[in-house]
Amino acid sequence: MSNLAAPDVSFVVLSYNYGRYLSDCLASIVSQHTAAAFEVIVVDDASTDDSERVARSFAEPRVQFVRHAVNQGHIATVTDGLRLARGTFVARIDCDDRYRPNYLSEVLAVFRHYPDVGLVYGDVALIDDTGMVTAERVDRAHGGRDFKGNELTRLLEENFICAPTVIARRESWRQTLPVPAGLAFHDWYFTVMMARRYDFYYINQVLADYRVHAANLHTTIARNKTEETSIFRVLNMVYGEREAMPGLEERKQRVRRQVHGAQYLTLANKYFGFGMDSDAQRCDLAAVRYRPAYLVQPAVMRRLLATVVGRKPYELAKSVVKSAPALTK
Template structure:
């Protein structure tokens, strides 16, 4: 039986990155397997970004959304997604670049693993710093992460340009209305949002995305973080507001009986790491209020850990 064609959309978000934008768009256009559509969202740039974009709008699969008011990265994600029609949405910051084989490799990944909802990949840093960043040397099935995100706030993903997500997952949390909270660092919304609505996440070990390091990388620049000493505190409260919105939107409540729900979620990871066990142990210990179920849950978790260790399924890398 012939497999249904997967339609792909690439969302390029841009604000005052005219000097890099052409290279980003070219990298999306010059894929070995073509994107069905490329949508460039310009967040009311004040440089010559619109002139750069105009050079590409004659290409059949390129669309542009030129916003009249600067509202930040989350707003660009919202509007880009609403304009997109792809089954899988790929995100690209205007200062980053795809290697030519990126889309083909990612699509093959999705086709081989039909249960995959979300991929983040390894990447190469270019510009001021040149190195390869790999969370692991091999591809990984990371399972589901609703509980560990909800209770521990875990961030299971990577930079914006390494992310791709199935449309059926994104529509459960985008558009998000509180755009002022996420003028920057809106990849948090994609990563946390996908986990909370039940995305099965995978890591792709091939570094086919190039992440550009330059003076305007605000969250790569330590000086910026030093200036805003309250950043993580503010992010914590913004995260709570985001979680509440997504939970209400999806009529979702806090899971009960963490002794079982935590273990069941852990079992969706085929080769769990020690840190995965520690994460769920922490959740049961801190958030299961019934002493009996707290002890039972920790015992069940320890028993499962021993079974994985004895059978060689525990990932010790």
């Protein structure tokens, strides 16, 4: 394949024991409504299910399958895919997600119109294990409009870019390598590092479906707390270096306490949802130290109350309040 002309786009598909979803993902790529030339690189991290059979069942010359002999983890898998990619633009997707048919035509139109943009993305719908849509839209950051500009400071506060819609110039991806060993994730790392160099463009359309199920990586790393340590590793990296883009360093430093407070607040909410009350309390208190105004937020007050008095008294008090008759004047 390396002797052929370089394609316009490379799709890097990350595969590990999701054979039951892989066909859906690959079908969504090869059926794109576009005249652009593209290749599909499936990098399988030594799956023990039928992932290889599913990938090889696609009688499609644009699809190539690369398999690790032994499991190497998500960082090695995505790195291998990015290094094999030959396209001018590269999209990476986990094989449990899928694209909408107009994905490629929409994102390439933006790159043609805005040559200064390094990364393009859009909104997603949420789907369940069976592929049924459970939420039509998820973006809350752009007010229902397209957006072009730098998003570093917002990204440092929250990972609001949904990975399956991301496509970037090949050099943008490669400038982020190597991914630091031991990070629990790579999607937020990539977008943060690219936002330090480039403007992004958000398309206010649903361009992909993001599958939510019990085995999601982000659920696992939140529960085992490796997400938390990785988030602050990335923040320490970013705040330990100066930004080259004009004005970006000053904006980044101005929101430093806000960034750390927001990340702790998000972690507290996740831990509370998982019943990890001591970790929820720890992160809520850390968030308040960075941003004291959080203390008067009802959600923070409720979580702190629950983690201090215990879940049972908290739930009992909540039910009493709900069932009490409304006070009248």
